[in-house]
Amino acid sequence: MNVREPAPGVLHFEEDYRVYCTLVRGQDAAILWDTGQGRLDLKDWMDARVTTPYRVMNSHGHADHIGGNRRFDRVYAPRPDWPLLEAYSNLTDRRPPAYDILPLEAGQVYDLGGLTARVVDLTGHTAGSLGLLLEERRLLLAGDGLNPTLLLLGQEAAPLSFLRRTLEEVRALPFDEYLSSHSPRPIPKAMVDVHLAHLDCLRLEAPSHPGPYGPRVCRSQYKAAGLRSVLWIDRRLDDRENAL
Template sequence: MGDYYQVTEWREGYYRIGSPENVFSEVIIGTDKALLFDTGYGFGNLAKTVKEITDLPLIIVNSHGHVDHCGGNYQFDEPGYLHPADMELSYSHTSEKMRALSVEQAKETRDILTGEKHNILPEKFDEDSYITAGIGDLIPMEEGQIFDLGDKKLEVVGLPGHTPGSVGLLEREDEILFVGDAINAHLWLFLPESLKLSDYIATLHKAQELPFSQMVQAHHPMIAEKDVLTGYLDTAENLDIGKGHPYPNAIFPEIASVICAREGYDFRDPGFSSIVISEEHLG
């Protein structure tokens, strides 16, 4: 299981933990403390991987309440900080029912390149204890709260849209913004817990005013530059649901979600962006 997670230090003191789960956890090392942003599904031994990076006192922060971001909290003694607006969501996402569903999906994960299905659960995975693991202790956090790691300071920035309690962490001096799922080129805004398109547009405008140059997105292996926001805003502000294409989703098949992509861009272009949305989220 040693290789379940891949750790890269992409900038001094900033580590990304990747895994077959296709979601990244971030570890930020300060002079006094370390911070773990998101815990993935937690199928592998994430706590051990984090321990191998640092033995500093650890602060755990969840970007939002989805199971692919707070599913590994159970492995840690430390509580997770979460925005209060996503508390209920995180409990339902780490319920036995949702965890069992995540395990079933993990057994049939489609390879992005080959399209073939394979089981991403690690060897010796203890299914029963995973399904009943819950989420552990949570502490509500608020806008403007600062996690002080010594030299580095991470500030909580509300980025509602994808979920009501989605947050980013801003390191002003190093000009880095961690955004979880709140801002990206394939934004899910069709979920029952998602807010309106206008809320997401407000979040994008808010992000544009923040002092950062690099943006770290939970499902993307590359670090984004700030100017991608221009394309995301163009997509959001000119969105015409009538021009979208059906986007069947396995989680909520009853929701008629469509994908609306930026006009004039192929999905391979750097300026490409898209939003998956349903009628209820317009306006």
């Protein structure tokens, strides 16, 4: 398994092909951030590595971040994305989730012992997307909320104006790098500025043929500072005129 330790107490590991989860360990408690596709028995994996109590959290409700939830008794997840967790359980197990879902909300702070984890808002990719700021490490766990290729697709995504507000708020947070759920290595905070600059000069092009995400979804690309921002956006979510 591809496991990296980008900061002390932080293990970023590949649960399935290009799907990453993160284990954060303090002296007194730990957090498992996302449960991947569910291919790996993460309960066993955790039991082998964690001797303290721990919480399991979902950055958002997409299937490749919640697949292993069923291995645990309770999972903390953003409330706006709970319908996604319930729909996934119905699809895979033909029944409601067999675990308790508890609310994960921006502003919650977890003292893990020598390591403080603060839940922050990353609304955009989904209406409920959250991040976990590891304050002493100046590292943000961002799920899919800040991916260099950022997807705003489907009913669960938030309009573009919400994404702008999120990026502006994230820029003010005290961190240097962030971990994405689909990249092995930390990404520099400067990527947030590139995304914001991209929103100022968005050129949404209709896909040639039906694009990978269907005919309503447009793509825009922007490069600066050696970084590339790509946005795939459902046209339904382009509310820029209303936001002015």
